[in-house]
Amino acid sequence: MLEPLAHVGRDPATGGYVRDAWSPADLELREWFAGEAARRGLGLREDRNGNLWGWWGDPSPRRPGVVTGSHLDSVRQGGAYDGPLGVVSAFAALDLLKARGVTPAVPVGVACFTDEEGARFGVPCMGSRLLTGLLEPERALGLKDDDGDTLADVMTGAGRRPRTIGRDDETLAMIGTFVELHVEQGRGLVTEGRPVGVAGTIWPHGRWRFDFRGRADHAGTTRLADRDDPMLPFARMVPAARELAARHGVVATVGKVRVSPGNANAIPGLVSAWLDARGPDEAAVRALVADLTAEAPADVREESWTPVVAFDVALRDRLARVAGGDTPAPILATGAGHDAGILATAGVPSAMVFVRNPTGVSHSPDEHAEQADCEAGVVALANVLEDLCR
Numbered sequence: 001m002l003e004p005l006a007h008v009g010r011d012p013a014t015g016g017y018v019r020d021a022w023s024p025a026d027l028e029l030r031e032w033f034a035g036e037a038a039r040r041g042l043g044l045r046e047d048r049n050g051n052l053w054g055w056w057g058d059p060s061p062r063r064p065g066v067v068t069g070s071h072l073d074s075v076r077q078g079g080a081y082d083g084p085l086g087v088v089s090a091f092a093a094l095d096l097l098k099a100r101g102v103t104p105a106v107p108v109g110v111a112c113f114t115d116e117e118g119a120r121f122g123v124p125c126m127g128s129r130l131l132t133g134l135l136e137p138e139r140a141l142g143l144k145d146d147d148g149d150t151l152a153d154v155m156t157g158a159g160r161r162p163r164t165i166g167r168d169d170e171t172l173a174m175i176g177t178f179v180e181l182h183v184e185q186g187r188g189l190v191t192e193g194r195p196v197g198v199a200g201t202i203w204p205h206g207r208w209r210f211d212f213r214g215r216a217d218h219a220g221t222t223r224l225a226d227r228d229d230p231m232l233p234f235a236r237m238v239p240a241a242r243e244l245a246a247r248h249g250v251v252a253t254v255g256k257v258r259v260s261p262g263n264a265n266a267i268p269g270l271v272s273a274w275l276d277a278r279g280p281d282e283a284a285v286r287a288l289v290a291d292l293t294a295e296a297p298a299d300v301r302e303e304s305w306t307p308v309v310a311f312d313v314a315l316r317d318r319l320a321r322v323a324g325g326d327t328p329a330p331i332l333a334t335g336a337g338h339d340a341g342i343l344a345t346a347g348v349p350s351a352m353v354f355v356r357n358p359t360g361v362s363h364s365p366d367e368h369a370e371q372a373d374c375e376a377g378v379v380a381l382a383n384v385l386e387d388l389c390r
């Protein structure tokens, strides 16, 4: 099933994927999802926030389902597994349940969440945040992409109705339990020597935008003494973030910078930089951002914040037993955010299954998972679903 997705949104120069939410690539992936759901006779629904649901059985608030899935969008220049592995494995696990002759006592759903990565509008897990009411629709609709198009514009362009986005209790009530399978984005399972693990916690994490303002001017005719060059304080901020991260025991990354006007022969007037900070301890992440904000002469705005997610312990342990085979699957903390974390925060019993990533590399074309490990993930997920939908 990964095969027909291999070309969608792929940059031939790098081998990386660019699958922005509501882009032509994303719409093609949505078509693929609809086709896979139809092939299995699943009832297809797209909710008001653009999340896709394929249902085996008919869920209702009185009979909520066991849902599994992930997302199909990618970071820019991402890998083939982050997201799609969870959706493909969800369909494959359903196939396995059917092959085993399982008749679920509750409906089983396959989900694909919209804009998990936040590559286009800067807010990750947009679909699940809107669904659960953790993101205000007014704020979401006004978010702009690099071309200046708002979410409202691009949703309208894709034939959707942006005015209807927002918390969706009707859809939420259909989700009894959510299990997301995901390629691991670290080397925890390599260290454990196991193909499959289970999530313990998701580190608290956030994104902040730093706007350094100066005065745009000519690179040749402006004397050094007369310059107000925002590139200089920005440049000092990057190693400062690194040093403060080490001091506070967290990780911090500046992975996106926008320079305006962005000419090689002009002093910039504005440098915008995005800081991503995460760590096991919320106070430490906050302290890093506070220290950096105090040092940097910039306007700082928090674009997103996700508190620590501790997955339901009983569900987690049940998954570890069922997914692990003879020995319970290892339980791993992760620094990556996921829709499962958003749902857990909103009170939906949620859990995650991780599949080994031999290099640990993710958000890069080099991201990889071995075929045998992917298959072990599908078997583990099927076991989990069979257990949960009894």
Ligand SMILES: [Zn+2]
Pocket: 071, 082, 083, 116, 182, 338
């Ligand atoms: Zn992901």
